[in-house]
Structure formats: structure tokens, C-alpha cells
Amino acid sequence: MTRSKVSLALLEDSTYKQAIDQDLQEMEKLLNELLETERLKGHVVLKRTSSSLNTLVKSVISDYFSDKPIHAFLERSLPTLQLDETRLRLLIRNLLENALKYQPSSAKPVEIHTRKENNAILLIVEDHGAGIEAEHIPHLTDPFYRVDPSRQRKTGGYGLGLYLCRLIAEAHGAQLEISSELGRGTRVSLKISLFAEQR
Known part of the structure; x- marks a missing residue:
């Protein structure tokens, strides 16, 4: 190469x-x-350090998406988490790339949120694109799965991005959830328990 x-x-x-x-x-x-x-x-074995999720989000946007239409809504004073920062940055980057890739330029900006909810921290990436049909959603984190293989040249990728995000989430004892509505867009949520198993 x-x-x-x-x-x-x-x-x-x-x-x-x-x-x-x-x-x-x-x-x-x-x-x-x-x-x-x-x-x-x-x-x-993950290389965990005490990390600010908000700081990771800001650094990914600054490094890779400074000229892209992204609105960040980051809750202040979130507790720090024991995270593998390199892999969490990769997860955030993949989610934002996907969101930007699959929505028209005329749509509202992609949104990324962080917030505390009960005993967990949520990271949510939401686009305002065409959405995904319900039958595809359970398979989106399968390796090499693509909703429309014919669009590969236009959108790039080989169906590994969300699979890799799922593996990163699981390695952190976290959950990755995807929801979508046709004509309204897609939301991907990462739920990190404050009491997640440390590996």
C-alpha cells in the first residue's frame, strides 16, 4: 500500500x-x-484512562469535521469515564462520518449529544436523512452488511464501520442502539454505564 x-x-x-x-x-x-x-x-485489553467524553467529541470534530455541518449539544459537568480514548475517538468519527454521508446537503446539520441519564452516560449521533427501513436495522452492525450495495461507489465503505463501533462499545461494556424513521433520519446511541465492567 x-x-x-x-x-x-x-x-x-x-x-x-x-x-x-x-x-x-x-x-x-x-x-x-x-x-x-x-x-x-x-x-x-483496552488502554483505559480517566477521560472526558465531551473532550473526545470536541477533539474529533476539530480534527476531522471542522468544516462540516455538525451541531454539538454537550451536557456540562459529565462525570469522567474509564475509556480507551483511541477507540472511542474512532467510534465517534465513524458515527459522524455515517451521519454526514447519508443525509442530503440541504438537511439540517447532524447533531451529536452527550448527557447523563440515570446511571449511564449517553452519546447520541442523529442525522436528518432518508432513514432506514425497519428490516435492515437489526443487521446494521453485522460485518460487511450494506443496506444498498449498489451505493458503495457513491458513499464509500464496506459495511465495517458500525460493526467496529459495536465491538468498541461491547469492549467497554456499553450498548449501541440504532433507531430510524423513513423520511426523518437515523439515530445511533451509545450507552455507557457508570458501573461498566473494566477490562
């Missing part, structure tokens, strides 16, 4: 070069996601 990227950099700029570069980026992301899913399936 690295050799291909170096060779590509030596080519003159053209639409063909841009297309090849996009393909290489997709392949690199796929390989990284495959490697990470295998690590998590192997019951890797």
Missing part, C-alpha cells in the same frame, strides 16, 4: 490520479478497520 501511494505521488495531477488516490484511501481504511476488528475480537 505504501509503495503504491509513493508511486502515485510521482504521477502528474489528473482525474485518473484522483480516482486512484480515492481507491487507495478506501483500501487503506478497509485494511485498518479489518485489523482493528480482529484485535477487538481477540479480547484485546
Whole structure:
């Protein structure tokens, strides 16, 4: 992969070069996601530190989505959590990428919320896109599952993003829930218990 990227950099700029570069980026992301899913399936020990979920959300938006239409509604004074920050950042990034990918540019901004609810902290990402038919929802976190395989070239990805999010959630003793309504959009919620098992 690295050799291909170096060779590509030596080519003159053209639409063909841009297309090849996009393909290489997709392949690199796929390989990284495959490697990470295998690590998590192997019951890797998380590198937990005392972390602020709000800080992680802000850092992901700043690093990857500073020019994107995202509204953050972050509850103040949330308790810190014992999290693997690298993996939680990956989860947040994947959820925001999905939300942005599947809603029209004319829709309201994607929303991301944090809040405390009973003995848990919630992270919610909500888009205002076309929504997803009910029969697909139980399968969205299955590996390589895509609602519409014919849209792969347009939207990118191989159906690993939500699967990886599910594995990250499970590794933290958390729950990932998806709800959707046709014509109104999709909501993905991460529920992290304040008493989650530490691994």
C-alpha cells in the first residue's frame, strides 16, 4: 500500500490520479478497520484512562469535521469515564462520518449529544436523512452488511464501520442502539454505564 501511494505521488495531477488516490484511501481504511476488528475480537485489553467524553467529541470534530455541518449539544459537568480514548475517538468519527454521508446537503446539520441519564452516560449521533427501513436495522452492525450495495461507489465503505463501533462499545461494556424513521433520519446511541465492567 505504501509503495503504491509513493508511486502515485510521482504521477502528474489528473482525474485518473484522483480516482486512484480515492481507491487507495478506501483500501487503506478497509485494511485498518479489518485489523482493528480482529484485535477487538481477540479480547484485546483496552488502554483505559480517566477521560472526558465531551473532550473526545470536541477533539474529533476539530480534527476531522471542522468544516462540516455538525451541531454539538454537550451536557456540562459529565462525570469522567474509564475509556480507551483511541477507540472511542474512532467510534465517534465513524458515527459522524455515517451521519454526514447519508443525509442530503440541504438537511439540517447532524447533531451529536452527550448527557447523563440515570446511571449511564449517553452519546447520541442523529442525522436528518432518508432513514432506514425497519428490516435492515437489526443487521446494521453485522460485518460487511450494506443496506444498498449498489451505493458503495457513491458513499464509500464496506459495511465495517458500525460493526467496529459495536465491538468498541461491547469492549467497554456499553450498548449501541440504532433507531430510524423513513423520511426523518437515523439515530445511533451509545450507552455507557457508570458501573461498566473494566477490562
